[in-house]
Amino acid sequence: MTDDKECTECGDYVAVLRWRLGYKTCLHCGEKEAKKVRHTVAPMPKSNYILITDLSLLKGLNSSHKGGVGLSL
Numbered sequence: 001m002t003d004d005k006e007c008t009e010c011g012d013y014v015a016v017l018r019w020r021l022g023y024k025t026c027l028h029c030g031e032k033e034a035k036k037v038r039h040t041v042a043p044m045p046k047s048n049y050i051l052i053t054d055l056s057l058l059k060g061l062n063s064s065h066k067g068g069v070g071l072s073l
Contacts (some may be wrong), residue, residue, distance in 0.1 A: 008024045009025050010026065039053045
């Protein structure tokens with residue numbers, strides 16, 4: 001029995017400790033996947049901060065402020 005784990009994306013070696021933490025991709029493929037995810041945290045007026053993962057929601061929030069400037073990501 002071997003402890004070698006293979007990346008689910010490319011088949012390269014994945015360290016056993018990384019695999020046990022739940023990462024099923026090698027560092028290279030994991031980094032590529034992480035770069036695909038985009039999000040930001042925005043303060044709400046008289047409220048808490050919210051996590052925004054949808055660009056259209058962020059643009060809608062930005063346009064609701066008086067004198068707001070268009071936002072481009």
